[in-house]
Amino acid sequence: MFKRLMILAAPLLFLASVAQAGEAKKPKEVGQYVDLLPVAMPIVVDGQVVNYVFVYVRINLQSGADISKLREKEPFFRDILVRDGHRTPFIVPGDWQKIDESKLLAAMTRDAAAITGPGIVRSVTLTSQTPQKRVVPPRPLKPDQP
Numbered sequence: 001m002f003k004r005l006m007i008l009a010a011p012l013l014f015l016a017s018v019a020q021a022g023e024a025k026k027p028k029e030v031g032q033y034v035d036l037l038p039v040a041m042p043i044v045v046d047g048q049v050v051n052y053v054f055v056y057v058r059i060n061l062q063s064g065a066d067i068s069k070l071r072e073k074e075p076f077f078r079d080i081l082v083r084d085g086h087r088t089p090f091i092v093p094g095d096w097q098k099i100d101e102s103k104l105l106a107a108m109t110r111d112a113a114a115i116t117g118p119g120i121v122r123s124v125t126l127t128s129q130t131p132q133k134r135v136v137p138p139r140p141l142k143p144d145q146p
């Protein structure tokens with residue numbers, strides 16, 4: 001008797017598991033932002049590259065923006081960030097392991113708005129920055145040293 005119940009119940013159990021699997025595969029909500037792949041920003045001191053800092057940037061967009069169209073422009077966002085970083089490095093004086101966050105965000109906000117058009121970019125955030133290597137700046141020379 002038990003064997004018959006199991007044979008009859010097997011198709012129902014199979015259908016229930018298939019229905020559960022279908023419910024689990026709902027599409028994910030897409031956020032209103034574009035995350036840039038990590039970008040290596042140079043730390044240039046006296047015309048010499050002394051370090052690189054890898055930055056992770058998120059461009060937050062207004063609601064209603066065409067996310068798929070703007071995510072396709074991610075290489076353009078990275079390109080302009082690299083160009084800005086080489087034109088005027090975002091260095092923090094005396095610290096060769098950090099990027100000047102306010103300068104980077106101001107430049108990226110301006111450039112992202114130029115790429116997307118007016119009224120699309122809500123804000124730009126620097127989600128993290130990681131130095132390539134630990135570099136300690138040299139101590140300043142004493143006034144009596146050459």
